[in-house]
Amino acid sequence: MRGKINRRTTRRVRVALSAAVVACAVTAVLPTAASADPAGATVDAGSSVERISVAADGTQGDDNSSGASITPDGRHVVFASSARNLTPDETTGGDKVFVRDQGTGQTQRMGHLTPLEPPVISGDGKYIAYPVQWMTGDRIRHYQVSTGRTITGNCSLFTCNQPSLSTDGRYTAHNSISYRQQTYGQRVQVEDSQTGTMATVATFDHTVQSRPFISGDGRYVAYQNGKTKDVFVWDRTDGSTSAPLEGPAKEATLVHLSDDGSKVVYLSGSDTYVHDVSTGTAQLVPNAKGVAIDPTGRHLLYAPNGTSGPSLVLRDLQTGADETVSDQPATAGPDAVSADGRDVTFHSTADDIVPGDTNGKSDVFVRHFS
Template sequence: MRAALSAAVAACAVTVVPPAAASAGTTAGAGVAGARGAGVERISVATDGTQADDDSGGASITHDGRRIVFSSSAKNLTADATTGGVRVFLRDQRTRQTQRMGNLAPLQPPVISGDGAYLGYAHQWMDNVRIRQYQVSTGRTASLDCSAYTCDQPSLSADGRYTAHVIRSIRQPSFGQRIEVQDWNNGSRNETVAVLDHTQPSRPSISGDGRHVAYQDGRTKDVLVWDQADGTTSDPIEGPSKEATLVQLSDDGSKVVYLSGSDTYVHDMSSGTAQLVPNVRGVAIDPTGRYLLYAPHDTNGPSLTLRDLQTGTDETVSNQPASAGTDAVSAEGRDVVFQSTADDIVPGDTNGKSDVFVRGFY
């Protein structure tokens, strides 16, 4: 096992590509520059404001709500989005521009660093899977090449320096799965700072400073938190008496959201206590750990709701059928990005496709 693990670590290498290798395709988006505030807006629109011609989804948002990254098979979002197939797009809400990030098909929803400087996603390369990371300002790319090993399910630190991801062997099923933490060191060279040896882990969730990584041991159904400062791993945060499924670690590392049975729990790392949110499925938590996005199990009410964990008050994100992923809430719960096939969220939605929306609360 130790030999196999060492081989996996040695196989991972970063290849830096010149900025020209990343296709930007920046075009002006619809709307008024800098427009923000309460209400809902469709993000997956063409450069002239017309609706996308195919499905869009899998979105995440930066801490300040300015940038949203999502995947789409639409051909009319940017002038260079004509090759077909699913691609990754970046929407800048301040400049109202949409940018295509390369010409690779994402295997999972793309993720963006909290400051909006970097984004990353897993893609197929020959017979394995790599993680491609983009620097938004320059288009410079770096690829995590895992050779005979598959690397996917990335989670980025706030500045994009650290990536936590899953690594597994294609040719050695007995190898199982591991969580690896990579230091990209601004994209120029890389260093593997940790390989967490647990069987069948879920998608990891890394804190903003890269110090903590929450992940799930898929075999034991335990949620654990690793601390880079001293290299230690916590006991199962849900305790010994129940199984748990990881949702997300807050960016400040203070809260861990997990599911157990039909309920959601928000674990406080400093006190070791958990706040129960009964009969709902937690979806995401904002970077400060105060606002929880959840989906009620009761289908008669809203499909997505944002709760202030301090006051216990709720805000409806969507009354229509909708879904969202982790990294869907900006800081202090100001914005929530989600996807829906509903045609009555905004006026003029007649494409019959899944669209990406952002709900602003103030």
């Protein structure tokens, strides 16, 4: 571990990790040493938590909310909810998509179609996307947050899902399957909304899907061959693809790509690996399930394996310091962490995370670290 830590880190609770785990990179294929299990973090005294799935007057949501993503600056949170009271004119039930603006305290409904997967938001907070059921297959709908209008409904010749947006919303990485020529199997593609062109990143002879992730500038796409359990990184600049990333189990499950394209998080066996794209090495986080990485690639959100202790923990990968995000049962997804780990969004049915939680439903929260 480092002999000196920054001011923010002094408020964190260190866990007993060997130097080989905290500071040393190991090869992505085979880690060099076993390490202590991550556990025991406590809520930072300088942190706070607020419920996001609320109406403008602070009234709690009257039905389940989940599947949240947050922008790098922490201002916008997009989530799915079947609540009927999050906006003044909302009366219908069923799953819908909402964007909460933390700056204005206002919640806005985006689109009128039922999301098939959790929605995603561009890094600048200007666009959101989510797949919906269409007559000929799944489609990805894009919406402009400022106006609420539909920008595009792509994949006219394919069934498409699992979108990932670049910072400005120009590029969308997604999975697609041709319904006209099924022999094509699955494709990982990137759509350029400015030029209307589609780049094919990978083609598979099967339909075992995994969600691809695109970097903020649209240069890198991390994706997985769901059949062989290999993770790859595609580089737009020259169209090259990395060698397979895999752990000692010779299998890998893609978790996330940092917004700056520097880190790829994947699971192998019971451990999490954070692969450094520039050096080709990977940092081991043992006995933990990686959930998301912050846009800078420094902070990892993970769920410790086991039944005791906190459900979600945020780790500073440079210092090894841990902070508890939730010590109650909670769930989060990719894009759940803002830049530098300042804010983390998650959902939980627990009724004691904030005062006055009486709806008995799943709510969306944001943990703020000072």
